[in-house]
Amino acid sequence: MNKTKYQPVIGLEVHVELKTKSKMFCGCSAQYFGKEPNTHVCPVCLGLPGALPVPNNKAMEWCVMIGLALNCKIPLVSKFDRKNYFYPDLPKGYQISQYDEPIARNGSLKLKIKNEKLKNNLEKTIRIRRVHLEEDTAKLIHQFGNQKSKIKNQKYEEFSLIDFNRSGVPLVEIVSEPDFESALEVVEYLKKLQQIVRYLDVSNADMEKGEMRLEPNISLREISNVKFQIINYKVEVKNINSFRFVEKAIDYELKRQEELLKREETPVQETRGWDENKQKTISQRSKEEAHDYRYFPEPDIPPVHWTGNQISNIKNQIEELPSEKLERFKKEYGLNDYDAEILTRDKTTADYFEEAVKIGAGHMIAPKQIANVVINKKIDISSTLPAHLITQIASSKQTATLSDEALEKIITQIVDENPKAVEDYKKGKSNALMFLVGQVIRKYPKKIDAGGLRERMEKMLQ
Amino acid sequence: MKINVSHIAKLANLSLKEEEKEKFEKQLSSILDYVKKLEEVDTSKVEPTPQVTGLKNITREDQTIPSLSQEEALSNAKNKHNGFFKVKTILEK
Ligand SMILES: [Zn+2]
Numbered sequence: 438m439n440k441t442k443y444q445p446v447i448g449l450e451v452h453v454e455l456k457t458k459s460k461m462f463c464g465c466s467a468q469y470f471g472k473e474p475n476t477h478v479c480p481v482c483l484g485l486p487g488a489l490p491v492p493n494n495k496a497m498e499w500c501v502m503i504g505l506a507l508n509c510k511i512p513l514v515s516k517f518d519r520k521n522y523f524y525p526d527l528p529k530g531y532q533i534s535q536y537d538e539p540i541a542r543n544g545s546l547k548l549k550i551k552n553e554k555l556k557n558n559l560e561k562t563i564r565i566r567r568v569h570l571e572e573d574t575a576k577l578i579h580q581f582g583n584q585k586s587k588i589k590n591q592k593y594e595e596f597s598l599i600d601f602n603r604s605g606v607p608l609v610e611i612v613s614e615p616d617f618e619s620a621l622e623v624v625e626y627l628k629k630l631q632q633i634v635r636y637l638d639v640s641n642a643d644m645e646k647g648e649m650r651l652e653p654n655i656s657l658r659e660i661s662n663v664k665f666q667i668i669n670y671k672v673e674v675k676n677i678n679s680f681r682f683v684e685k686a687i688d689y690e691l692k693r694q695e696e697l698l699k700r701e702e703t704p705v706q707e708t709r710g711w712d713e714n715k716q717k718t719i720s721q722r723s724k725e726e727a728h729d730y731r732y733f734p735e736p737d738i739p740p741v742h743w744t745g746n747q748i749s750n751i752k753n754q755i756e757e758l759p760s761e762k763l764e765r766f767k768k769e770y771g772l773n774d775y776d777a778e779i780l781t782r783d784k785t786t787a788d789y790f791e792e793a794v795k796i797g798a799g800h801m802i803a804p805k806q807i808a809n810v811v812i813n814k815k816i817d818i819s820s821t822l823p824a825h826l827i828t829q830i831a832s833s834k835q836t837a838t839l840s841d842e843a844l845e846k847i848i849t850q851i852v853d854e855n856p857k858a859v860e861d862y863k864k865g866k867s868n869a870l871m872f873l874v875g876q877v878i879r880k881y882p883k884k885i886d887a888g889g890l891r892e893r894m895e896k897m898l899q
Numbered sequence: 900m901k902i903n904v905s906h907i908a909k910l911a912n913l914s915l916k917e918e919e920k921e922k923f924e925k926q927l928s929s930i931l932d933y934v935k936k937l938e939e940v941d942t943s944k945v946e947p948t949p950q951v952t953g954l955k956n957i958t959r960e961d962q963t964i965p966s967l968s969q970e971e972a973l974s975n976a977k978n979k980h981n982g983f984f985k986v987k988t989i990l991e992k
Contacts (some may be wrong), residue, residue: 456959464964474982475972483972495961516949523912525986532910579988598983601972729910734949739957 443657443698445691446668447623448615451630453503453640454573454648455496461572461607462490462533462738468603470646482572482605484528489737492517496570496607497540499639499739501751503540503609504568506633506758513743515540517570517735527572534610536732537570539751540741547760548625558774563626564614573606583827609640615654620687623653627683630800636784644680646705651677653687656704657694670703674718676710686711691719761786770794770804779812786811786818793823800831813888833884844881848894851876862898870894902927 460467463481480488501511518536549558578598611630617623631649634640642649652675656668667728672694679684689711694704709718757765759781766777766787781787790811794804810816810830821829852859852871861869874891904924908915915923942987966972969982 457962459959459963464959464962466963472967475969475984476982477966478972479966483967491957491959493961494958497958521910522912578983595988596980597986597988599986600983729906731910736949739950739952739954741958742955764917778961 438467441699442660442693444660446615446656446658447617447619448654449613449626450618450654451611451613451622451627451654452650453609453611453634453642454653455499455609455640455758456648457493457496457499459493460605461493461496461570461890463488465605467606468473469606472602474598474600474602477602478604480530483601484604486571488890490533490735492673492738493607498751499607499637499749500540500570500609501610501743502637502639502755502825503605504544505748505752506637506755507541507546507565507568507611508545509541509544509565509568511743511746511748512542512738512743514538516740518732519735520730520732521675522730524574525597526577528575528601528604531825532572532574533735533738534571534732541568542566544568546626547630548622548629550625551555551620557822559685561622563616563622566612566614568609568611570761571608573603573608575601575604598602609627615656617653620684620691622679623651623687624683627680629759632782636759639753642676647678651683653677653690655687655690655694657691657698659698670706672704672706673708673726674711675708675721675869676712677679682711682713685716686718689716693769694719724747764838766790770808773807776805776808776812780808786866787821789818793826794828796824797830800827802827802830807889810886813891822859830886833886844877844885847877848897850881852898859898868899902931 456465456543457467458476459465462483463479463511465477465479465482467477468475478612479722482488504511515535516538517533519531520534520536521531523530546563546565548561548563550561552559578600580596581596612625617626625651631644634642634649640648644650652673654671654673656671658668672690674686674690677683690709696706705720708721711717712719762781763774763777765772766781770777772780779786780790790804790807793807793811797804797807807826807830810826811818816826853874855873858869858872862873870891874887874894877890878885878887878893902924904915904920904927907927908920908923973979973982973984976984
């Protein structure tokens with residue numbers, strides 16, 4: 438048997454839809470979600486003859502902003518190009534995109550990869566090749582009709598319906614170098630990217646709504662002691678439209694390729710689509726020939742020239758990014774990595790926490806305590822005002838100091854009465870601990886801080 | 900210069916008959932050979948010129964303007980269905 442070990446080599450193309458008011462090259466509304474079909478269209482985004490595209494200034498600034506947040510260089514000159522192919526979702530027969538002079542290039546993004554074995558985080562840097570701007574395509578719906586088809590071997594007429602509302606919505610494409618070595622790293626990167634564009638407030642990046650899409654290209658290379666083998670194929674996977682599918686699709690594809698390589702076959706260079714129903718990737722050979730895009734400069738759009746001043750103005754508009762906020766939270770509020778990570782996951786929670794800390798200072802309530810409550814009690818920050826939260830914490834602080842001995846007694850009793858839950862918890866079911874905590878709270882005559890109690894019981898049951 | 904006419908026809912979404920392929924292959928080759936004459940000009944000191952207007956930074960503010968109505972948008976469509984353009988499926992899903 439072939440015992441060669443293989444290492445995944447994965448690169449990523451991510452598309453992010455910008456949330457501008459208007460489209461990329463015309464004044465139609467870009468907010469197409471759930472709207473009546475073909476009601477956000479005009480001669481430009483329908484590709485009617487003679488219509489001229491004019492770039493949306495805000496979309497270009499936001500693309501620069503994304504580039505800067507990803508540590509890219511912003512060349513002072515940029516231009517648009519035509520990417521030519523025929524498909525019904527592309528009314529002009531080409532997509533306006535950027536080829537050799539993208540808005541941003543040569544960036545990087547630092548990831549923290551959890552290592553289960555070593556129980557720590559490893560830092561890894563993914564290089565970003567380029568960030569460019571383009572227009573989205575129309576939306577296609579494939580349908581079977583109830584008319585008899587004229588096509589041989591096809592029982593009923595099969596057709597596609599086109600809605601051009603999405604045609605021309607600004608799309609930022611972020612292309613990484615092939616630096617990923619596992620599906621886990623890809624997921625971390627996507628989460629991070631999503632977090633950054635949301636912090637920048639330039640996209641909602643909701644994968645289920647198609648506001649963030651990814652196309653990994655996947656290969657395997659042999660690991661030999663001496664050197665890395667050169668890879669001579671690359672498989673592109675499309676149709677991954679949910680966070681839940683990312684890992685499954687990539688892992689499936691890696692396994693498929695490994696099996697081929699072990700039989701000493703080379704996987705075919707091709708485009709494959711993830712089929713969620715079948716739980717596998719399926720060849721989409723029909724898309725192959727279209728890869729000859731014959732890019733050429735878009736003659737209808739004059740080049741874009743930035744001044745250094747404009748770029749630094751855009752840079753100044755960028756507020757604290759998630760990774761900076763996380764470090765500051767650790768330093769300023771004495772939080773550990775875990776807490777700081779949860780609190781900075783989205784900006785709303787981070788702002789809420791800081792507001793509560795400010796108010797809490799007047800009540801001698803430590804940031805760490807507030808962090809515990811916000812995280813462990815899963816406070817609904819949309820309905821509880823920070824000030825109200827502080828009042829709650831302050832009053833529970835007064836009551837929870839009821840004799841420690843009484844609490845100890847109740848805990849022992851609950852633990853004795855529920856051997857099954859204790860056992861479950863020791864087997865790794867964290868729900869069982871929450872059950873026990875709940876029982877203690879019920880028995881305890883006064884209000885008690887659940888987070889503190891949980892920590893205490895955790896220690897006790899270790 | 901040898902030209903793969905079938906490939907070019909496919910990219911241009913054209914279906915050609917065999918005799919047309921032969922005819923166009925000859926025609927395209929001779930056109931390319933003729934245009935090749937341009938290579939005789941010394942362009943080492945000439946910048947690539949994708950634009951001739953001398954314009955730059957022609958952009959618009961992010962403001963919406965009214966779109967066409969659905970009726971207007973679909974008015975020239977050969978086939979429509981419930982507010983959508985309707986076309987033959989060209990790819991199996
Ligand atoms: Zn439009």
